[in-house]
Amino acid sequence: MVLERIHLTIIQEVAREGSLTAAAARLHLTQPALSHAIRKLEAQLGVEIWRREGRSLQPTQAGEWLLAVANRLLPQFTHAEDRLRQFATGERGKLRIGMECHPCYQWLLKIVAPYLDLWPEVDVDVRQKFQFGGIGALFGHEIDMLVTPDPLFKPGLRFTPVFDYEQVLAVGPEHRLREAEYVLPGELAGEVLITYPVPAERLDIYTQFLLPAGISPRQHKPIETTDIMLLMVAHGRGVAALPRWLVEEYAPRFRLHPVRLGHGGVAKQIFLGMRETDADVGYMRAFVEMAAASQTVA
């Protein structure tokens, strides 16, 4: 029992602030308090955590590694405390939702809005970046629910399909394909393809459309935000693969045209994933049920 929560806190805060003194201030402690605490830890483990170089602290390899541990474990402590206080006050909590599906954000907002009204005691937090991917974030208790098009049916996780949609090609008002019934892979060989900045193997337009046909677009432009992406498409700077409902929603404003991908189109499903141990948490069930119900309404 040598390594304690306080040590992790100190290490994290020093990494954040850059100095013991600054970290001490943020933790409402004095500088010697931290100095003593860490030196005791170093003595007990026989490891240096920082190398004292001049007046600044350079983390050693062990220090770097311990920082990673701190970043992983500390949020779990604070979340555990929150969750325990929730037990005191009945059904109240925080639902941490992770997103692995850029355009789903619009859809998610439509679910979250009425959910917040129905569950006034539940806070919702949405996160998008995960060091170990969405699945890793679920297993690592970084998030409680995952919105993803790639479910993983593994022990310990539960995925529920909540939304079917068709992935289409969005083209601008001057585009030669704007009235086409469908588009074939070869017809994209000369196009500029705009996508979200994720690896190609996570993009359906590649995995389900271009790659099987052995086609590459003329150019590939990654864009972060949906609005800018659609703006680019509307102004003839390229084409993008997006959900049909999203293209149709933006069509009046941006003058976009959806074109089916291939003869049969590309069908997609969005899943909500959660840990099985959370299966009986009331406000989490409710979210999945609301999301699933939105399907029939929409």
Place this chain on the structure above:
Amino acid sequence: MVLERIHLTIIQEVAREGSLTAAAARLHLTQPALSHAIRKLEAQLGVEIWRREGRSLQPTQAGEWLLAVANRLLPQFTHAEDRLRQFATGERGKLRIGMECHPCYQWLLKIVAPYLDLWPEVDVDVRQKFQFGGIGALFGHEIDMLVTPDPLFKPGLRFTPVFDYEQVLAVGPEHRLREAEYVLPGELAGEVLITYPVPAERLDIYTQFLLPAGISPRQHKPIETTDIMLLMVAHGRGVAALPRWLVEEYAPRFRLHPVRLGHGGVAKQIFLGMRETDADVGYMRAFVEMAAASQTVA
């Protein structure tokens, strides 16, 4: 900062021992020490952790949940301490290997034996049961390396194929199929199938052979250990799907016969999985390299 490591330790130990007094003894503390610690925590969070029923403690919902947190976080603390001490002594460590592949155990032993000689400062631990599956155990830092036939190419994980083999049907010396060149799914409809006790979707004989043909065996017997399984097969109590190399290794002792599954046979690969953050740990690299090299030798 109300929830501390000691609280988790107490909760875990009380759940293990069933009483405060017994837990106190194991922790080299007195009973009032634990009593005070937990009551303070309860006061600070406003939650009851145990309901005092007579002379025994019944965990509340919050208590149950906190126990799960303890079981998840405490091993990470002890492992972090171990790992930090390793930094002090150079290349020394503990390699926690998880197995999702029953018959691989024999193969693993052949890798571990020379590895222990080459890396005398590294301890190896092998585990087989995981609440959230092998992938979850990797993400949750329960294990450092996973032996599995089902890799998952997700950000944060790295899988390396280390072993190709053919899955065959093992039959006994009196079996009608013992000299057959191959067996078709329909021919197993009247057989007793012996497998390891895992869900059918994790058994290749189902997913790659029986299910596609819509066939079910006459009976399905789960058996834990390879030796007993082979004994059952050798004595005509059923058939089992196993790696060819394993069947051939046991053949002289048990008088077993391998039969190819289908015309083309069922090809399998074993992968070693690890977290990308561990990619540059010397003794872990070395293990993967040794495992991959064993392929060419065997």
Place this chain on the structure above:
DNA sequence: CACCCCCATGAATAAAATTTATCGTATCAT
């Protein structure tokens, strides 16, 4: 070179955890 900033150290002090001692109560055998 003087000043500032930052960390280390040791002693003093404040805070905390732990023990000791004791009580109340449920359980069980007789």
Place this chain on the structure above:
DNA sequence: ATGATACGATAAATTTTATTCATGGGGGTG
């Protein structure tokens, strides 16, 4: 019933631990 026993709660005493205060050393910097 009832006494023995096991268990947890509690309060006060004590020990241990954490934190602060006061101070010193050293490396940058104007």
